[in-house]
Amino acid sequence: MTAPLKVAVAGLGTVGGALVRILSERRAGLAERCGRAIEIVAVSARDRAKSRGVDLGGIPWHADARALARTDADVVVELVGGAEGPGADLVRAALEAGKSVVTANKALLAEHGVALARLAEERGLHLRYEAAVAGGIPIIKALREGLVANRILSVQGILNGTSNFILSRMEETGASFAAALAEAQSLGLAEADPTFDVDGTDAAHKLAILASLAFGVVPDPAAVHKDGIAGITELDIRSARDLGYSVKLLARAERREDGVLQRVHPALVPHASPLSHVTGAENAVTVEGDAVGRAVLQGEGAGGGPTASAVLADLADIARGLPAGPVFGLPAGRLAPARALALAEREGAYYLRLKVMDRPKVMAAVADILGEAEVSIDEIRQPHHLPSEPVSIVLTTHRAQEAVMDAAVARLAAHPALTSAPRLVRIEE
């Protein structure tokens, strides 16, 4: 049997702790499946005293993550996170020092992926990141290897577990966004500052990585249209459900004639779609390829066990002797620039919610304005309300162009009977 693969681990939080524990528990089994052992030779974390449920006794400890680039490890595992800072510095330093890298750092890959890919590819090193997207679900491997024969038409999914938990709780319990967020925070599923989860930033980072693998473009969050879930109300959730949909924070990249359209936003997903059944903190990704048709991968999107499972899959591939190969499927120099395409050309159905003072007249005005724009109404409903409150009208449209829809909504917004801005949400299959 070959000499063990020597690994240095930076970051011993939930994921790092699970990684060290699994590596110790499954040492023999992994060695048998990989043809060599995987051995931790150095660790780095801020708090040495913290209990992690595993014995780190004999392993050299470094307070500064960057020091791991100077150890004798073959591979550095980076679990510090952040597009800048010690984690990012370590990844660069490790590659420069000729060490392969396994990371869960989606922000770093999304922001600086192509530069890091060049660095790794020039030196024939691995830069692997199965754990960066959708936790333990092997979606990176599926796109880069399992579906390599396909011309990918679209990749879409639920990539942020926190948002999905909040939306699921709103649907299950009728809670408000604020109450569901507070519950997520109390369960440790949302951070004290939940901005990056609920505003779509985290999902956009992950989508940029998937889009790179699927479509051969540079990962670039600036090319992703982004809208979060904070504006979704109990009424939207309830109306969507009555109409046969669930509201999800959807991340979608699709091939168009003029490039790749990338977007993250709330969407109504019909109950017939597998994504509508993805609840709680789960993630799921649907890939549409010309040969394979539609494939769906679903599972836990975060947490110590699932994320460590993905990190270990990458380590096992390296241990087995898998050749390094291009980081994003195509060689870094061959990736096309990613551009933010206009959403105005999107064609699809829409959900529209209006709050109005005077229902009968507004009903007619809505019908008129949409009719003039040649937007055809699929269903229209007036949910229950208290007599003292403004009335809400919700409707769904047949397929229309987004530019047309936006113009019609602007006209509706200007109507004197509306008590607040209309809410437009895309419907996606």
Next chain:
Amino acid sequence: MTAPLKVAVAGLGTVGGALVRILSERRAGLAERCGRAIEIVAVSARDRAKSRGVDLGGIPWHADARALARTDADVVVELVGGAEGPGADLVRAALEAGKSVVTANKALLAEHGVALARLAEERGLHLRYEAAVAGGIPIIKALREGLVANRILSVQGILNGTSNFILSRMEETGASFAAALAEAQSLGLAEADPTFDVDGTDAAHKLAILASLAFGVVPDPAAVHKDGIAGITELDIRSARDLGYSVKLLARAERREDGVLQRVHPALVPHASPLSHVTGAENAVTVEGDAVGRAVLQGEGAGGGPTASAVLADLADIARGLPAGPVFGLPAGRLAPARALALAEREGAYYLRLKVMDRPKVMAAVADILGEAEVSIDEIRQPHHLPSEPVSIVLTTHRAQEAVMDAAVARLAAHPALTSAPRLVRIEE
């Protein structure tokens, strides 16, 4: 760039035709992603004249598949099928001649997998078979590589698209088994002799392969309990739906203290489970691992495009220089024997359907007999019926041991008011 990977293809039906077409269309893209081209250097099929939508003009043709083992190909792709016969002979001959093999032949791998694995491993050759299970879904790769860190607890899925199409049509249209089967045949989704699809043989072959990868046992269909869907009636489908379940042909392997329990049988799957939403000819596999939790992979389980996509994923891995490694995850000599464990110890809920002449007395008798066995009834229903017909009673139980359930059902079967044998179906999460 390295020299092209030379491939010989045996079998130019739907899958082989799609493979040749995709290889020709995506030649440049695949070469870029794999670091070398994939080139077909020989083909074999019975009917040379048949149109396949691709130009095979310059490629040497062999009437006998076995001749491909004597070409200068690096890899032989076997799409002939069958546990015995020319396809099986070719796989053996190719490995013996030092050529790697990619195959979609589940019967061959299930029946003779371990012997072939030894042959491949002794010679350091690839024997890859992503296409043998669940079409284009990369489930083999997921189990062998993506989830390698996990102690797998169970693998279960919908592995036979023909059966799933029949059950879905019965649920959607109220059709009988015979009518839904006829429809499947007219659509080319079932063969003229559908035995292996509807009696569970095909799913058992695939399950034996998944169980080997997941649990380190020898693939062995004889270790799989097997029951088909021919006994499922319209009433069962309707009753299940009313009770909140869909009927699926479920293939399941689970780790138990005394070994691995493998079984294929119809089951009621609750609507909350992702598997219940897998309709038509789709396949899906749920893997439960100690680190990853539950992961689900879903997609088209058959057809030219999806199957060719999986074959090409294997070819691309070989082209990239992936090391061959153990065929079933563990080296063949380390696989444990698979044994058929007793189903009597299964604990779970059940669905029971009884046809009776005299309802009130039988209701009491059923309650008595189940009560004496300490099987507790969850729901009991008497579906609508015509006055001239025997009455049906359907019920679901709380968790019970299968041996206890079997004994109670035997007592029920002996009751004089029953007009036919009771039908017992397992309920699975």
